[in-house]
Amino acid sequence: MPATYEPIATTTLGSAAANIQFSTIPGTYTDLVITLVVNTTSVDARIVRCTFNGDTGANYSATRLQGDGAVAASSRSTGQANIPLTLNASTSTTIPTFYQFNVFSYAGSTFKTVLAMGNADKNGSGVVDRTVGLWQSTSAITTINITPSSGNFNTGTIATLYGIKAA
Amino acid sequence: MLGLWWARLLNFLAAVSGNGAGGGGSFESIATATGTGSSGTITFTSIPSTYKHLQVRGIARGGASLAPLYFYLQLNSVSGYACHHLRGNGASVDATADTARTYAELAGGGADSTFMAANIMGGIIIDIHDYASTTKNKTIRCLAGTDRNGSDGIIALSSALATGLGTTAVNELKLIAASGNWTTSTTFALYGIKGA
Amino acid sequence: MANTYELIASNTLGSAAASVTFSAIPNTFGDLLLKASVRSTYSSTEDSAKLTFNGSTVKNYPTTILTGTGSTAQSSAWTSSTFSYSYIENCFTGNTATANTFASIEIYIPKYLASANKPFSIFDTCENNNAAARMQIQASQWTSTAAITSIEIASANVVNLAAGSSFFLYGIKNS
Numbered sequence: 238m239p240a241t242y243e244p245i246a247t248t249t250l251g252s253a254a255a256n257i258q259f260s261t262i263p264g265t266y267t268d269l270v271i272t273l274v275v276n277t278t279s280v281d282a283r284i285v286r287c288t289f290n291g292d293t294g295a296n297y298s299a300t301r302l303q304g305d306g307a308v309a310a311s312s313r314s315t316g317q318a319n320i321p322l323t324l325n326a327s328t329s330t331t332i333p334t335f336y337q338f339n340v341f342s343y344a345g346s347t348f349k350t351v352l353a354m355g356n357a358d359k360n361g362s363g364v365v366d367r368t369v370g371l372w373q374s375t376s377a378i379t380t381i382n383i384t385p386s387s388g389n390f391n392t393g394t395i396a397t398l399y400g401i402k403a404a
Numbered sequence: 405m406l407g408l409w410w411a412r413l414l415n416f417l418a419a420v421s422g423n424g425a426g427g428g429g430s431f432e433s434i435a436t437a438t439g440t441g442s443s444g445t446i447t448f449t450s451i452p453s454t455y456k457h458l459q460v461r462g463i464a465r466g467g468a469s470l471a472p473l474y475f476y477l478q479l480n481s482v483s484g485y486a487c488h489h490l491r492g493n494g495a496s497v498d499a500t501a502d503t504a505r506t507y508a509e510l511a512g513g514g515a516d517s518t519f520m521a522a523n524i525m526g527g528i529i530i531d532i533h534d535y536a537s538t539t540k541n542k543t544i545r546c547l548a549g550t551d552r553n554g555s556d557g558i559i560a561l562s563s564a565l566a567t568g569l570g571t572t573a574v575n576e577l578k579l580i581a582a583s584g585n586w587t588t589s590t591t592f593a594l595y596g597i598k599g600a
Numbered sequence: 601m602a603n604t605y606e607l608i609a610s611n612t613l614g615s616a617a618a619s620v621t622f623s624a625i626p627n628t629f630g631d632l633l634l635k636a637s638v639r640s641t642y643s644s645t646e647d648s649a650k651l652t653f654n655g656s657t658v659k660n661y662p663t664t665i666l667t668g669t670g671s672t673a674q675s676s677a678w679t680s681s682t683f684s685y686s687y688i689e690n691c692f693t694g695n696t697a698t699a700n701t702f703a704s705i706e707i708y709i710p711k712y713l714a715s716a717n718k719p720f721s722i723f724d725t726c727e728n729n730n731a732a733a734r735m736q737i738q739a740s741q742w743t744s745t746a747a748i749t750s751i752e753i754a755s756a757n758v759v760n761l762a763a764g765s766s767f768f769l770y771g772i773k774n775s
Contacts, residue, residue, distance in 0.1 A: 241595070242431040242605045247630075247774045267436075267593060268461055272631065274711045274719065300549060300557035302492035304666030304675030304737075311492025315553050332741070335710050335719035341463045341527045347589045350463055350527035352549055352559075356721040356739035360662040361679040365721075365739035369512070369549025369559045375523060395711060397630065397774045399604070401461070403593035404433040429603025430770060456610075456768060457635055486729045490668030490736075499668030501731040533637040533704050539764055540637065543704040543727045561668065563704070563725035563735050571700050597635070599610055599768055 240402065245269075247397040253279060253389040259398045260380045264344035266400030273336040273383060273396045275328050280388030282326040285336055286319040287370075289349065289378045293318045296373045303355075303366035319384075320370035323355035327366075328385060332359050338370075343378040430598040431459075437594075439464075439586030446586060448577045448594045453536040456599025460577070462592035463525040465515040467584015472558045473526060473550050475514035476507035476580040479542060484568020485509070491560035503567075507580060512560035513548030514582050519556075525589065526550035535574040542566040542574060604773045608632075612766040616641055619754035620761060622769045625712070627747065629771030632709040637702040639693040639762040640755045645728050647692040648756040650685035651707070653718070653742050655750060657684040660743040665689070667736040680743055687756060690726055690734045695762070697728035702765065712748040717741055 243266075248257050262269070275285065288297070295316040302311050303324045314321050328334050338353035351370035357363045372378075383396060432455070437446045444466065451458070464475060472491050486503035489511045502509070513526035528548040534540050544566065549559035579592055606629070611620050625632070640647040651661075662680040667673070667689075678687055693703045705724040712718065722738040742748075751769070755761060 240604065241433045242429070242772075244604055244773060244775050272710055274714070276716060298551050298553035298557075300492065300494045300551045300559050302490070302497060302559045302561070302666070304664060306664045306675055306677030309497045309666055309673040309675045311494055311497040311559070313494030313551075313555075313557060332743075333711075333714075333716050333719050335708075335721060335739075337708065337710075337721070339461075339527065339529065341461070341525070342591060345463075345589075345591075346523075347463065347465075347525050348523040350525050350550070352527045352529060352547055354547075354721055354737070356719050358662050358664045358677070358719065358739040358741045360741070360743070361677050363662075363664045363677070363739055365664045365666050365675075365737050367547060367549070367559055367561065367737065369527060369551045369557065371524065371551040371553060373521075373523075373553065393714070393716060395714075395774075401431075401595075402433060403436040403461075403591075403595075429606035431605035456766075486727060486733070488668065488670050488725070488727070488733050488735055490666070490673055497673045499671060499673040499735075501670030501733065503729055503731055531635075531704065531706065533635055534702070534766055539700060541698070541701045543637075543702065543725060545704045545706070545723065545725045547723070561723070561725075561735055561737065563727050563733070565698075565701060565727035565729055565733075567698075567729055597605075597768075597770075598607060599766075600607065 243400050245398045245400050250392050250394045253391050255389050257383045257396045262379050264377050267403040268401040269340040269343050270399040271338050275334045276393035277330050277391045278328040278385045278388050281330045283328040283385035284321045285323045286321050286384055288319045288382045289372050290380050299368050299370040301368045305364045322353040324364045324366045327357040329359050346375045348373050432596050434594045434596050437592050439588050439590030441588045444581035444585045446579045451575050455596030457597040458532045458535045459595045460530040462528045464513050464590045465517050465525050465587040466581030468518040469514040469516040469582040472511040473514040474509050474582045478507050478578040479566050479569050479574050480576050482568040486565040486567055488563045494557050508544050508564035510546045510562040512558040515550040520552045524552050538571055538573055606771050608769045608771045610768045613763050615763050616760035619752050620767050621752040623750040625749050630774030631772040632712050633770040634707040636705040636767045638765045639702045641760045642694040642757050644694040645697040646690040646726050647694045649688040649691050650754050650756040652685045652752045653748050659684050661686040663738050663740040665738045669734055670732045686740050691724040693728050701728050715745045717743045
């Protein structure tokens with residue numbers, strides 16, 4: 238029987254990679270939490286995105302609340318091939334950035350809702366945001382892929398997948 | 405109403421057996437509740453005072469809910485809350501305040517079953533620190549959002565001060581749909597976070 | 601089984617104090633999470649915080665902020681050359697706010713042991729039964745490659761943290 242809050246897997250990149258994947262995710266938890274510290278990316282100012290179960294169809298969307306250090310704004314993405322978890326211009330080639338996203342009732346039979354936080358301070362040119370994402374599928378999530386919008390996550394990028402089990 | 409005795413018994417047995425079930429250290433599951441389709445209220449009662457903080461996590465879908473997709477929280481069946489929001493609808497952002505609400509109005513999590521496609525659910529995380537304190541007023545902090553692959557999605561930060569509760573410890577928590585009933589796909593889980 | 605989410609230490613002030621420090625933070629976790637409920641003796645409805653790591657007062661604490669004031673949504677940023685601590689503006693309830701009311705603050709510090717700069721997130725609400733109460737999220741950094749071994753929280757206006765303010769530091773394991 239799983240604990241209430243438990244790490245399922247951790248990936249630490251020993252070399253640059255275009256993708257971080259968590260697969261064969263057990264269906265025994267209630268929610269998933271992914272914590273991601275992007276050491277840097279090979280291309281500056283990339284969006285961090287996720288897909289589920291290898292689905293790259295236009296089945297994803299998101300609504301975002303963001304601040305870039307000067308302007309508070311909101312934006313949305315519809316009919317996407319992934320959930321863009323952060324605002325554009327988020328990652329950096331020189332500064333680590335931090336993301337955490339919650340996937341609710343990931344093994345349930347409704348569409349999948351994600352709440353994400355993006356923390357990408359870049360010493361005056363960064364962004365802080367909160368995003369709600371939607372995957373229009375009633376399938377249980379067994380695989381999560383996390384990618385930058387182009388280029389690679391560099392060495393030292395760490396992602397941990399946690400399961401939260403309700404009573 | 406939801407009795408919590410069985411959840412506490414399971415946690416105790418898990419701790420004794422040492423297999424960690426129901427544990428995870430300081431973060432423990434207290435109870436789970438699901439919508440019935442015939443009620444707009446989900447209630448957690450007899451909340452033990454043995455934790456330091458509470459967290460509610462859930463997916464929700466109710467009846468008609470005007471933007472910004474409000475849902476309500478009520479502590480100990482008490483009225484009187486000062487509420488604040490910071491929210492984005494995909495096109496604009498705003499910040500609002502109302503210091504005289506009946507319930508704690510929390511934005512973003514109340515997916516609307518009247519115009520949102522089936523299976524779209526709001527995602528909700530609510531935190532209450534020092535909920536069992538008898539010397540502090542209770543502050544509710546919430547991140548919630550619903551996206552519908554188009555307009556009228558909401559992502560919001562909300563906070564509320566339970567002015568009507570005073571310094572009384574929280575022992576009951578209600579989640580109330582803005583209108584209509586919580587669907588049977590609505591689920592809330594209550595977690596306790598230990599302070600010792 | 602090792603506990604994933606575990607209380608490291610707590611401090612609830614029985615009387616006013618200038619600061620709260622968590623020291624000798626063990627190196628056995630992956631991330632840190634600080635939950636706090638705070639009021640200060642500053643003569644206003646709100647007070648600002650300063651957070652320092654390892655006692656460092658080097659100016660390397662930049663931050664990007666999104667704030668709601670109850671009527672206005674705004675974003676601002678401080679570069680690393682501005683403060684010698686992590687500045688969290690108007691996040692503590694001040695002395696003239698509604699009695700018995702404390703701000704709710706959560707700070708998540710991932711990979712606090714990594715030999716890289718330390719990004720971290722802040723979500724705070726300074727409810728005070730006032731229409732102008734502040735709520736904000738911050739993307740912050742400590743631009744140091746040192747492992748975090750201590751965290752100090754104090755008022756940026758150099759007043760006391762009020763009695764009843766409580767601080768709980770949790771460690772979260774990655775495996």
